[in-house]
Amino acid sequence: MVDITRRQTLFGLATGVSGLGGYWALGGDLAPGDDGAPGDDHAESDTVTVGSPWTPDSLDPVVNGWLWRRISVLEPLLTVDYDATVAPGLATDWRRVDDVTWEFDLREGVTFHDGTDLTANTALPSLRRAFESNSMASVPVESVEAADDQRVVIRTDTPFSPLPAHCTRGQTCLISPTAITDDGSVSEPIGTGPFQFERWQQGSSITATATADYHGSGPRVETLVYEGITDDQTRRLKLESDELDMARILPNETADTLESRDGLSAHTYEIPRARYLVFDLDSSPFSDRRVRSAVMHAVDRDAIVENILSGLGSAAVGPFPSNITDWAVDDLEPYEYNPDRARSLLSEAGWEQDGETRTRDGESLSVSIWTYNTRPKLPTIAQVIQRQLQEVGFDVEVTLMESATIKEQAKSGSFDAVLWSSSVLWYPDPDRLSDFVHSETATMFSGFENETVDRLLEEARRTSDRDERFERYAEVQRIVQREVPIGWLTYYTNVVGTRADIDGYRPHPTESCYHLENITRQR
Amino acid sequence: MSATQSDPQQRPADSRSRLTDTIRSNRLAQVGVVVVLLLAVTAVFGPLVSPYDPVEQNLAHQLEPPSPSHPLGTDQLGRDVLTRLLYGARLSLGIAVAVTGVRLVVGTAVGLVAGYAGGWVDEALMRLVDTLLAFPGIVLALVIAGVLGPSLVNVMLALAVVGWASYARLVRSNVLALRNREFVTSARLLGRSRTHVVVRHLIPNVVAPVVVLATLDIGGVILGTAGLSFIGLGAQPPTPEWGTMLASGRTYLQQAWWLVNAPGVCIMITVLGFNLLGDSLRDMLSPTQSAQMEQL
Numbered sequence: 001m002v003d004i005t006r007r008q009t010l011f012g013l014a015t016g017v018s019g020l021g022g023y024w025a026l027g028g029d030l031a032p033g034d035d036g037a038p039g040d041d042h043a044e045s046d047t048v049t050v051g052s053p054w055t056p057d058s059l060d061p062v063v064n065g066w067l068w069r070r071i072s073v074l075e076p077l078l079t080v081d082y083d084a085t086v087a088p089g090l091a092t093d094w095r096r097v098d099d100v101t102w103e104f105d106l107r108e109g110v111t112f113h114d115g116t117d118l119t120a121n122t123a124l125p126s127l128r129r130a131f132e133s134n135s136m137a138s139v140p141v142e143s144v145e146a147a148d149d150q151r152v153v154i155r156t157d158t159p160f161s162p163l164p165a166h167c168t169r170g171q172t173c174l175i176s177p178t179a180i181t182d183d184g185s186v187s188e189p190i191g192t193g194p195f196q197f198e199r200w201q202q203g204s205s206i207t208a209t210a211t212a213d214y215h216g217s218g219p220r221v222e223t224l225v226y227e228g229i230t231d232d233q234t235r236r237l238k239l240e241s242d243e244l245d246m247a248r249i250l251p252n253e254t255a256d257t258l259e260s261r262d263g264l265s266a267h268t269y270e271i272p273r274a275r276y277l278v279f280d281l282d283s284s285p286f287s288d289r290r291v292r293s294a295v296m297h298a299v300d301r302d303a304i305v306e307n308i309l310s311g312l313g314s315a316a317v318g319p320f321p322s323n324i325t326d327w328a329v330d331d332l333e334p335y336e337y338n339p340d341r342a343r344s345l346l347s348e349a350g351w352e353q354d355g356e357t358r359t360r361d362g363e364s365l366s367v368s369i370w371t372y373n374t375r376p377k378l379p380t381i382a383q384v385i386q387r388q389l390q391e392v393g394f395d396v397e398v399t400l401m402e403s404a405t406i407k408e409q410a411k412s413g414s415f416d417a418v419l420w421s422s423s424v425l426w427y428p429d430p431d432r433l434s435d436f437v438h439s440e441t442a443t444m445f446s447g448f449e450n451e452t453v454d455r456l457l458e459e460a461r462r463t464s465d466r467d468e469r470f471e472r473y474a475e476v477q478r479i480v481q482r483e484v485p486i487g488w489l490t491y492y493t494n495v496v497g498t499r500a501d502i503d504g505y506r507p508h509p510t511e512s513c514y515h516l517e518n519i520t521r522q523r
Numbered sequence: 524m525s526a527t528q529s530d531p532q533q534r535p536a537d538s539r540s541r542l543t544d545t546i547r548s549n550r551l552a553q554v555g556v557v558v559v560l561l562l563a564v565t566a567v568f569g570p571l572v573s574p575y576d577p578v579e580q581n582l583a584h585q586l587e588p589p590s591p592s593h594p595l596g597t598d599q600l601g602r603d604v605l606t607r608l609l610y611g612a613r614l615s616l617g618i619a620v621a622v623t624g625v626r627l628v629v630g631t632a633v634g635l636v637a638g639y640a641g642g643w644v645d646e647a648l649m650r651l652v653d654t655l656l657a658f659p660g661i662v663l664a665l666v667i668a669g670v671l672g673p674s675l676v677n678v679m680l681a682l683a684v685v686g687w688a689s690y691a692r693l694v695r696s697n698v699l700a701l702r703n704r705e706f707v708t709s710a711r712l713l714g715r716s717r718t719h720v721v722v723r724h725l726i727p728n729v730v731a732p733v734v735v736l737a738t739l740d741i742g743g744v745i746l747g748t749a750g751l752s753f754i755g756l757g758a759q760p761p762t763p764e765w766g767t768m769l770a771s772g773r774t775y776l777q778q779a780w781w782l783v784n785a786p787g788v789c790i791m792i793t794v795l796g797f798n799l800l801g802d803s804l805r806d807m808l809s810p811t812q813s814a815q816m817e818q819l
Contacts, residue, residue: 232774233773233774233776236777251774253774253775253778254777257777257778303582306582307582307585308599373755373770376774379760379771380599380600380771382760383580383600383760383761384580384582384600386760386761387578387580387600387761397759398759398760398761399673399674399759400673400755400759400760401672401673
């Protein structure tokens with residue numbers, strides 16, 4: 001019995017530590033591209049295999065629609081254009097009839113993969129499902145009706161300008177009414193996209209084939225295989241060993257190595273995603289605005305971009321990167337790197353230098369930064385911040401936790417600061433700012449409460465005029481910049497590696513869709 | 524088994540000579556001893572001779588390959604890898620010794636009580652031990668460390684909690700064999716207290732197998748600490764811990780092989796060293812005890 005325990009411990013850990021290579025290989029072999037196996041009609045060159053970190057967990061668009069939308073199996077009512085604006089999708093046109101009523105004209109001549117025609121009536125079941133789901137609870141939709149054969153009318157409880165942007169989300173992807181079973185669940189993702197669902201292995205891979213009579217252009221390959229591979233090194237290795245044609249979200253530092261290898265190329269592009277510090281405004285020391293500003297002056301964001309992010313991306317000023325979206329404000333005052341300014345702000349706030357760490361009334365300036373390691377660069381950035389804050393008199397502890405644990409603990413209890421990363425525009429509307437700084441609806445946990453910000457956000461939600469909305473969101477961004485409940489650090493650059501024979505791939509900034517219907521293989 | 528051997532007074536000298544004999548005749552044992560001694564020296568004096576600070580960042584010198592000034596290169600924050608390994612050795616060995624110590628003390632105590640008291644006490648304690656042994660140790664440690672939250676102290680706690688059962692079982696079986704031996708019976712008949720019997724007659728006779736188990740165990744604990752730190756439950760940045768270094772260097776596998784290989788090789792050599800030493804210690808025990816120790 002003793003024997004078993006010791007050997008098992010050793011063995012288990014050996015697999016954990018030194019046998020990682022084996023583990024990766026194993027993980028990969030579970031979801032191989034069996035699809036080129038004998039008996040498959042398609043020539044190998046007609047199959048494109050894509051690997052990204054997200055595993056396919058559900059066939060239901062309400063749960064996993066964003067993934068089915070990315071690989072062009074399902075299509076939503078509206079799409080996101082390359083300039084991060086709302087563009088036609090299955091609805092060719094849309095208009096606001098009055099404050100709370102919106103009309104969408106459905107595209108003519110579209111059929112679902114099972115042959116059902118797309119009409120207002122066949123669109124209603126999935127739209128209603130979507131707007132009734134919990135994940136879209138923040139969208140105040142009151143009713144979804146058919147006005148005529150090709151026209152859908154959506155009414156909201158309150159005037160809600162961001163509605164079209166929410167109609168680009170994965171949940172609103174249209175599926176054939178035959179795919180919805182009697183109990184309301186989804187049996188198969190029967191959509192309208194250029195690829196149609198063939199089979200999947202829950203949690204690992206999806207196989208889709210070209211739709212013969214797709215209503216748009218493409219697709220140009222016969223078969224699309226999607227693999228969810230959590231580990232970025234595994235994705236890279238599989239790309240290099242020809243098991244993947246496209247590996248998404250690779251570490252920044254691999255961009256150069258990929259380019260230098262024959263047969264591979266790298267695409268780098270900025271996405272509307274930010275890394276930022278969320279401060280706890282309800283507890284010392286970050287309840288004091290001067291201490292928060294001091295942090296922002298003490299952190300050298302350019303050095304982080306240059307040294308940690310391999311020079312890819314840029315230091316953030318506000319929440320939105322200006323070269324991606326017009327909602328960015330260009331007159332925001334950036335927090336320049338200035339440790340002396342940080343020191344004087346801290347002294348002003350009563351934190352006096354006393355040895356290595358500053359103190360105030362016997363309390364030392366000790367803070368804990370929580371972050372998580374599923375986004376690979378965050379722990380390293382946290383250590384740089386730790387070092388730079390020590391320079392101005394903070395005592396910083398970095399704690400790595402599960403992201404879910406951080407959310408839970410930061411929402412329920414007090415914390416100091418969280419280093420987080422998220423999309424700032426996953427639906428293309430600046431109403432996303434409400435998730436960060438609205439006192440009641442914010443999903444971020446800073447505890448920021450500002451009446452003006454709340455009022456501006458609510459007004460901008462109601463107003464339909466774009467310029468008027470922009471003014472309000474701009475003002476919100478300026479106030480947030482001054483008050484720093486959230487300190488924006490850097491934007492995000494994605495690295496996608498492809499085999500060099502993949503043509504026609506154009507990265508989409510919001511990644512709402514990979515647009516794989518446009519790619520071809522040269523072989 | 525001769526009478527002299529079970530005489531506690533005579534054992535030490537006896538085993539000392541056998542230890543030296545074994546080590547002289549067994550090359551692997553020599554390797555084990557050398558590795559462990561080297562590690563101990565490194566852990567104690569290494570950090571004193573290194574010119575660098577293990578946590579001081581130097582972004583101008585990040586990811587430098589091995590060179591005379593940085594024999595094992597620098598990491599993604601420009602820290603000297605060798606220095607971090609040296610401090611890491613101190614940490615790893617310290618933790619391993621501490622955790623193994625706790626396991627040993629708790630396990631031995633439980634084993635002595637169970638074996639000597641017998642009856643329902645024995646029954647209750649041994650069922651607890653069975654339960655612990657039935658669980659895969661590392662899974663249980665994962666759960667405990669996960670629940671307590673990520674920190675090195677919690678990892679030590681978790682590893683200590685899951686590991687003591689083997690000691691209890693080993694000590695108990697030895698005590699069961701010893702309790703009816705003449706020298707114990709006579710001590711009892713002479714009216715010696717229980718404490719006296721346990722301390723003077725039982726403990727000296729179970730020390731040897733327990734020490735062997737502990738030596739073999741140290742390697743496991745080092746691996747356990749590194750493993751749990753690797754997945755983020757243990758040492759927090761910027762602590763120079765081997766498992767953490769391995770984990771953070773992993774993304775640079777292609778550009779900077781030294782980031783992964785250096786701590787990886789360190790872990791391997793250390794664990795190997797302790798296992799070789801443990802094996803040779805086991806061989807040094809008498810044939811009967813040696814057979815018993817084969818189970819370890």
